Amino acid sequence: MIIDCHGHYTTAPEPHNVFRDAQKARLKDPSLPAPKYPDISDDAIRESIEKNQLKLIKERGADMTIFSPRASAMAHHVGTEETSKEWTRRCNDLIHRVVTLFPDTFFAVCQLPQSPGVPIAHSIEELERCVNELGFVGCNLNPDPSGGNWTSKPLTDKSWYPFFEKMVELDVPAMIHVSSSCNPNFHATGAHYINADTTAFMQFIQGDLFKDFPDLRFIIPHGGGAVPYHWGRYRGLADMLKKPLLDTHVMKNVYFDTCVYHQPGIDLLFEVISVDNILFGSEMVGAVRGIDPQTGHYFDDTKRYIDALPISDADKHKVFELNARRVYPRLDKSLKARGK
């Protein structure tokens, strides 16, 4: 079985986005009426999935996708905590509908109602709702709810601990994933995403988070940002900071996906990172939607790059399926219940 650990609902039916626009408009003009969330038919959801993700999943030869709301649209910096709570519930409910309509193809991961300056503990209620009531298997955690101004504390700060305790209790991992950038220095998918991945990893090196939470698990997407390319730098910095080897200090708890959109990058990822720490992912349909003129294939068809690797079938099995089942135990349990 081939499980893609990184998919966002970037093709949600338009009324969903219209609701968000109305929510934003009301932030600018509070005299506007509170927008009503639209009726979206099952057929509209089916069509948005069948024409896009489902079509590509089949074409590319995958089986399942761990699916979450559009990352760039989380935009935790917009409005107040209430704004974020309402938008987040709507987004997660929509993901739940997708999973209910396509139970053989999608597992759900939730966004969180984060908001700049608001304690992360306020996101616990939505995590519990999604996991306990709706069967979600993980969450996306934004290390910078300010959207590119980086006003929060590092992920190793104790202010994050109440949420990490809940993650461990529920046995769900988090993908560390920022949203859109309101800082003009940072292009969202070209700089902010990759920078956040790199930043989070370095925070983990500096801290001792996994001593306090030996069972906490994070996926750092986009192939770990800059980290594998600079693996020598990170090993050397851990040494200078008098930290243990990265294998024990960080890599028992941190996983990278394969959202690296060319063969040489994937080759490097597998050369320096243990195959036990790599989860197949494509972030499809996502940041880069075109066809690579050098190969004639979609940039984000990352399965092709992994297929081309000179690694054993057993290792490919880990990357395509077993690691995801290990990192997302609720997914594994659900698959087992179905005899898979």
Added chain:
Amino acid sequence: MIIDCHGHYTTAPEPHNVFRDAQKARLKDPSLPAPKYPDISDDAIRESIEKNQLKLIKERGADMTIFSPRASAMAHHVGTEETSKEWTRRCNDLIHRVVTLFPDTFFAVCQLPQSPGVPIAHSIEELERCVNELGFVGCNLNPDPSGGNWTSKPLTDKSWYPFFEKMVELDVPAMIHVSSSCNPNFHATGAHYINADTTAFMQFIQGDLFKDFPDLRFIIPHGGGAVPYHWGRYRGLADMLKKPLLDTHVMKNVYFDTCVYHQPGIDLLFEVISVDNILFGSEMVGAVRGIDPQTGHYFDDTKRYIDALPISDADKHKVFELNARRVYPRLDKSLKARGK
């Protein structure tokens, strides 16, 4: 000849740092007297170089280093424009003394008296002083003088143009190099440096800077941040933004150094980036000073990684010497005047 394009004076005599501390102390307590810059003897400078950079340059088999003030100590976010101006002049003057004492080994690159919110045009005077009066061959340009809060405009914004015009007029390149981070999210050498490299490159993709300045040249250090590892992503993003191919849109004006501290990273760099765009660099003595237990050699002995590449001697000659002479024409002219 082997020219290292990226060295900082991280081993400056202690009185230089004591002056800076006194300058900072006076910012907190303006009743303190203005610190006097100390007398630093030629012998003290000689010793600081001979025991460190010169020793390592010889041991590792290089010949020359393009040398600039310690990057993490530029700290443009400290104090006012006046603070930055005085500190910058002192740092650049010290570099000039190193180059005067070791003319066969060092060429000078200056730091700039940048300060958050101060127009970059105010840095022109110091650039002209260093280049025209002291024989410097380039400068280090900080894309984020705020030190991790990223409050400036992107490098493609017209506010930077007066400085770029002067760079072109003087025919000097800039290495894009941030300084220390006062944002606790960003470890300086583990996150802020690498993020800035990635960010600058994406800004160049988004903009059309090199249409306006076809002769402007930048070195993006640390192997281009995350860029080569995600080369497919950047090619794909340029395509989505309807920009020309990166070869013509960016790579006629942008160069990467080889400050990537392990063999697989260097292998990737040379696999995806044209050898005409790569300059040998080590940032020695710098961010990562230890010995890699996997190889028994210094992480930052990057010459070893290049020596091990299966590329032609002609290509190595480009990376070790010819590209630096092309990107820094004033260095080339000076070498030629010496018959080299």
